[in-house]
Every structure is written in C-alpha cells, then in structure tokens.
Amino acid sequence: MxxxxxxxxxxxxxxxxxxxxxxxxxxxxxxxxxxxxGQPVEGKFCSNCGQPTHVxxxxxxxxxxxxxxxxxxxxxxxxxxxxxxxxxxxxxxxxxxxxxxxxxxxxxxxxxxxxxxxxxxxxxxxLEPNVNTTMTPAERAELTTQLEAARLELAEAREAAQGAPGSDALELTERARATTVEVLESRLGVADPAAKRTDGLAPGSWQAQVHDAVASGDLKVNMGNGALNEKIKKKLLNxxxxxxxxxxxxxxxxxxxxxxxxxxxxxxxxxxxxxxxxxxxxxxxxxxxxxxxxxxxxxxxxxxxxxxxxxxxxxxxxxxxxxxxxxxxxxxxxxxxxxxxxxxxxxxxxxxxxxxxxxxxxxxxxxx
Incomplete structure (x- = not known):
C-alpha cells in the first residue's frame, strides 16, 4: 500500500x-x-544547452x-x-x-x-487549539456527584490493592478508578496543576481535555466504518x-x-x-x-x-x-x-x- x-x-x-x-x-x-x-561556443553561454562556457x-x-x-x-x-x-x-x-x-x-x-x-x-x-468545554449548572452538579463517588471508589480500590500486594486484578482496578477520577477532574477544571496523570498529559491542558473527551465518549467519531472510527479515536487519544x-x-x-x-x-x-x-x-x-x-x-x-x-x-x-x-x-x-x-x-x-x-x-x- x-x-x-x-x-x-x-x-x-x-x-x-x-x-x-x-x-x-x-x-x-x-x-x-x-x-x-560538446558543441562549439563563441560567447559566454552555450547556444545549444545554455550552460556557461567558463566552468x-x-x-x-x-x-x-x-x-x-x-x-x-x-x-x-x-x-x-x-x-x-x-x-x-x-x-x-x-x-x-x-x-x-x-x-x-x-x-x-x-x-x-x-x-x-x-x-x-x-x-x-x-496550531494548538484552545479547547473550552461549557456546561450547564445541572451538568456540573451531576459531574461533581460522579467525581465524589469516583474518589470514594478509588480510595476503596487503593485500600484493597494495598491489602493484597501483587494482585494484578486489583492493580488494574485501581488504575481504572484513577483514570476515571482524572477524567472527571479535568472536565470540571479542578485538577491539581502539580499532579501527574497516568497518561503523562498535563492536567487541565487542551491535550488532556481532548483525551478525556474521547475516552469518556463525549467526543464521538462516526465515519461509517468501525475500523476507521477506532483508528481516528486512537490518534485523538494522543x-x-x-x-x-x-x-x-x-x-x-x-x-x-x-x-x-x-x-x-x-x-x-x-x-x-x-x-x-x-x-x-x-x-x-x-x-x-x-x-x-x-x-x-x-x-x-x-x-x-x-x-x-x-x-x-x-x-x-x-x-x-x-x-x-x-x-x-x-x-x-x-x-x-x-x-x-x-x-x-x-x-x-x-x-x-x-x-x-x-x-x-x-x-x-x-x-x-
């Protein structure tokens, strides 16, 4: 191809x-x-190919x-x-x-x-876009409630992971809960600028907003082809x-x-x-x-x-x-x-x- x-x-x-x-x-x-x-020349340029005669x-x-x-x-x-x-x-x-x-x-x-x-x-x-997400007070209240619940779930997941060191399943659960908290904090604009995301993106940046919008499903891609949609989503995650x-x-x-x-x-x-x-x-x-x-x-x-x-x-x-x-x-x-x-x-x-x-x-x- x-x-x-x-x-x-x-x-x-x-x-x-x-x-x-x-x-x-x-x-x-x-x-x-x-x-x-190789043609004979009489002036400063060749009349056949145009090259200067003095090289x-x-x-x-x-x-x-x-x-x-x-x-x-x-x-x-x-x-x-x-x-x-x-x-x-x-x-x-x-x-x-x-x-x-x-x-x-x-x-x-x-x-x-x-x-x-x-x-x-x-x-x-x-070329860097300025991504600003606006939401109604009701949407912000709902996201705040979801963030509080996600933080509680993250705390429980961390406690469970600490109680069973070496458990891959509990570690994956903790990472998933942490990602959910990061996405909600980024959408609400309450992320700590000094905090580090697991994906390496700066909290509150337009890159983080685009990544979170794609990861959460708020930014939908529909090109009429499932494989093409996934390819575009993968690019947008970075x-x-x-x-x-x-x-x-x-x-x-x-x-x-x-x-x-x-x-x-x-x-x-x-x-x-x-x-x-x-x-x-x-x-x-x-x-x-x-x-x-x-x-x-x-x-x-x-x-x-x-x-x-x-x-x-x-x-x-x-x-x-x-x-x-x-x-x-x-x-x-x-x-x-x-x-x-x-x-x-x-x-x-x-x-x-x-x-x-x-x-x-x-x-x-x-x-x-």
Whole structure:
C-alpha cells in the first residue's frame, strides 16, 4: 500500500524542485567547446544547452555562486512582493503576458511561502487549539456527584490493592478508578496543576481535555466504518501526535489547493473568451501566496501585542476582499462592477474550496 504522507511529500518536493529557477551566475570567457554537450561556443553561454562556457572548480567560487543565487532571488523578491501586496492585478497580468524575468515565479513563490508559513505558525503556537468545554449548572452538579463517588471508589480500590500486594486484578482496578477520577477532574477544571496523570498529559491542558473527551465518549467519531472510527479515536487519544500529523499532511498536500481552486475561478469567466486555465492558475497561485504571507505575519505578530492581533483580524476580514478585488480588476481588465460581483462570488468559493481542503487534510492526517 502506498504511504499517503510519503506520496504527498514526494509530490511537494518534485513540484518545488521544478518551480525554483536555477541561479544564473556569471560566465567567464569562452573556452571553445561546451563542457556539457560538446558543441562549439563563441560567447559566454552555450547556444545549444545554455550552460556557461567558463566552468569554475574552486571552493571560493562555490560560495560566490551560492551568494549570487540568494541575492539574485532576493532582487526578484523585492520586485515581486510590493506588487503582490499593492498591485496584484498588474503582477498577475505581466506574468501571464510573458514579462517574467524580473519576478519570482508564482509556483515557487507559493511553495516557499507555504513552507515558511507552517514554520512560523508551528513555532508561534498557532496550531494548538484552545479547547473550552461549557456546561450547564445541572451538568456540573451531576459531574461533581460522579467525581465524589469516583474518589470514594478509588480510595476503596487503593485500600484493597494495598491489602493484597501483587494482585494484578486489583492493580488494574485501581488504575481504572484513577483514570476515571482524572477524567472527571479535568472536565470540571479542578485538577491539581502539580499532579501527574497516568497518561503523562498535563492536567487541565487542551491535550488532556481532548483525551478525556474521547475516552469518556463525549467526543464521538462516526465515519461509517468501525475500523476507521477506532483508528481516528486512537490518534485523538494522543492529541499532540494528531495535530502533528494534520500539520504535516497540510504542508505536504498544500499544492492540492491549486487544482481545487482553479475550477472555481474558471466558473467566473465561462462566457468570456481569451482566458485560459493557465491564466487562472497564475491568479490562484499569487492569491494563495498573498494569503499565506498575511497568515504568517498575523501568527508572528499577534502573540506579541494585542494591538497587532486586532490589526491582523481587521486585515484578514477586510484585506482579503480588497486584495481579491484589486487582483481580479487588474489581472482580467474588469470594470468596477464586474470585479465587485466576481469578488463576492469568489469569497464564497474560497470558503467552499478551503472547507473541502480542510476536510481532506484532517481525514488524511487522522487516518494515515
């Protein structure tokens, strides 16, 4: 059976390798014949295969090529980023029309920013869910009664285990009673922060809450298949591992957002000629890149100060529609009205497409 995660990683790596341009470097004097294909050359580059005719073989030049490659990439980055932020329509239009040497390719830009976004979010804690359970006073009273009874049963089980050392049955009973007490204490929020759980999770943490919800049956899983349900429950009993698997799956299969999104953009231009799926693909790539950069900035600055978090929420709420409107209007040469109604529908399509992607990622992450 093919490993889903391995397939996603291989696909992402292949796309990234094909998308990133090779550094151009500087060529020296011609040497007569190309060292790669053997064809006669007269200039600084081979007219047959494009390789520089002067080949260096020094460690110093290797460092020079690396530095030049980074600076060359950065030079195009600083021409691409301002347009992506403030004039995305022009950037999309110029790339489609063939003016490409001055900008970073949309696919390379997308894959790089997605990698950087997941890196920043994972270190900022943005992928850790905040699990809050609310209950009515009656439910809390009932759980309190159950907790008192469970504590009495635990005390009796411990006394019985101490009276018969070496009894496996009594030890298992004591552990089961202790687990029941931990689950009830966690749900009521009365667990001692200094106490240690038998499963190693921190009392009161979101990991403990998810584990206890699954263990107690409050969080039910029904995928229509018993074996699949048990597999997902097993993953959820270790929430940190589940989040890690979902995060890795989302990164490896982030490129799926491209084929998912392109048909929705194409629907907006079914009756207009002159636009191809490639054009829509470039639009989608630059748009997703802009959203990824915005999410990365919000995740990095939000935890530093509440003002940044509020500004990020405003930018996410109002900046995305404005950016989509500007990109649609500039890239496709639309009027204000045509760009406005297409932006409205595109926002709805974005929610639908992202929901499809999210469901697929969670399913793959928990079942893989």
């Amino acid at each position: 093919v490993d889903i995660d391995a397939a996603g990683g291989a696909a992402s790596a292949g796309i990234l390798a094909g998308a990133l341009e090779h550094p151009t470097g500087h060529a020296g004097d011609a040497e007569g014949n190309c060292t790669d294909c 260096h073989r020094s460690l110093l030049h290797l460092g020079e090529e690396m530095l030049h490659g980074v600076l060359h990439f950065d030079a195009r980055i600083w021409r691409t980023l301002p347009l992506l932020a403030f004039n995305p329509g022009r950037l999309t239009r110029e790339w489609v029309q063939g003016r490409r040497t001055r900008y970073v390719s949309p696919l390379a830009m997308f894959l790089f920013t997605v990698f950087l976004m997941f890196f920043v979010i994972s270190f900022s804690g943005g 929430p940190d591992l589940a989040i890690y698997k979902i995060q890795q799956t989302a990164y490896k299969f982030s490129f799926l957002l491209i084929p998912i999104s392109i048909p929705f953009v194409a629907l907006l231009f079914l009756w207009r000629r002159g636009f191809t799926l490639y054009d829509h693909g470039v639009f989608v790539l630059y748009s997703l890149t802009a959203m990824s950069i915005l999410m990365m900035v919000i995740s990095f600055l939000g935890p530093l100060w509440v003002g940044f978090a509020i500004a990020g929420a405003m930018a996410f709420t109002f900046g995305i529609p404005v950016h989509l409107f500007a990109q649609l209007k500039g890239a496709y040469g639309l009027s204000w009205f045509s760009a406005a109604w297409r932006t409205l529908f595109l926002l709805l399509f974005c929610v639908f497409a992202f929901s499809l992607f999210l469901v697929a990622i969670i399913a793959l992450g928990l079942t893989g």
